[in-house]
Amino acid sequence: MSGIYIHIPFCKQACFYCDFHFSTSLKKKDELINCLVSEIKLRKNELNTDVIQTIYFGGGTPSLLQLSEIDRIIDAVYENYEVVANPEITLEANPDDLTSSKIVELATSKINRLSIGIQSFFEDDLQLMNRAHNAQEAINCLTEATHYFKNISVDLIYGIPGLSNKQWKKNIDMVLSSGIKHISSYALTVEPKTALESLIKKGMIEDVSDLQAQEQFYILIEELSKHNFIHYELSNFAKDGAFSINNSSYWQGKSYLGIGPSAHSFDGKQRSWNVKNNSKYISAIQQNKLPIERELLSITDQYNEYVMTGLRTIWGVSLEKVTREFGKQYHTYLLLQSEKYIAEELLYIEDEKLKTTRKGKFLSDGISADLFKLDMT
DSSP states (O other), X not given: OEEEEEEEOBOSSOOTTOOSOOBSOOTTHHHHHHHHHHHXXXXXXXXXXXXXXXXXXXXXXGGGSOHHHHHHHHHHHHHHSOEEEEEEEEEEEOTTTOOHHHHHHHHTSSOOEEEEEEEOSOHHHHHHTTOSSOHHHHHHHHHHHHHHOSOEEEEEEEOOTTOOHHHHHHXXXXXXXXXXXXXXXXXXXXXXXXXXXXXXXXXXSOOOOHHHHHHHHHHHXXXXXXXXXXXXXXXXXXXXXOOOHHHHHHHTTOOEEEESTTOEEEOSSEXXXXXXXXXXXXXXXXXXOOOEEEEEOOHHHHHHHHHHHHHTBTTOEEHHHHHHHHOHHHHHHHHHHHHHHHHTTSEEEETTEEEEOTTTGGGHHHXXXXXXXXXXX
């Protein structure tokens, strides 16, 4: 089973923290959609005979698209790939786009899952991050969307300067009260060359605090566990049966095809990515050329990738798989590097799987980096 990710590189305005590829100009939207459909056709043999289990519209802001444009892209997938009977088809959406009429319209399409970028229900937070929606739109869209979609995920950001723990709990409570069964939550991160970095350097916005982010991360875990949410991946929480198939596939190392400018693909042995420029992407595709770079992963690269993704999940890193797919020396190395983290109660081994403890979850990316193998000489 494989997935297809479709990157829609357009936004109404730039969120201060975002370093993803997007444009606030919609001038090339029609041309780009034509090229997305063309790329879907051009790459139809890359997944061999793999069946498509998920289609994911990410961005950017995919909810800017008209329903006819969304349908056209989905139809192109069905025309060129074998798709399971009931695929998970997700649309990332911003609250300001999810008017009552838009939600009703989307409910008639093949879209069966919404991922809504709420981020916060507090006006100060939304303005600090330069989000396009306001707090009332966040509330309204959730109320309306839950009438038409059973499968909804909400994004929340913690560690926002000025966001108190009391307010953070209020954000969590607002989502829980709506009956949402899936939450993705991330710390506010200052990425290089973003507006947020510039504003912090100028003293216009307070710098982010690692301590605040860590406190609010553990508040999130505690509050959601009270409501029977499963912390199945570092940034993802869901009720039993509501895990995102797309997210789970990604973190379990399954193949996916990335369509659109800057989109990444992965097949277990090779990683590839499209050019991060709308005009260059359009020009290449119009000439039936793929504007893509590919990297063949060495055994060490594949091992590192597996450790990084595995430690983020409840499934952990299978010691048996490490031996079988990468070799005994990698198994020995992994256990040796893990010893100090096991002693510090940040990692543990259960059923021959290496996993993070509750205390180690927030540090999992740093821990996995220390478990990486740099060379085999």
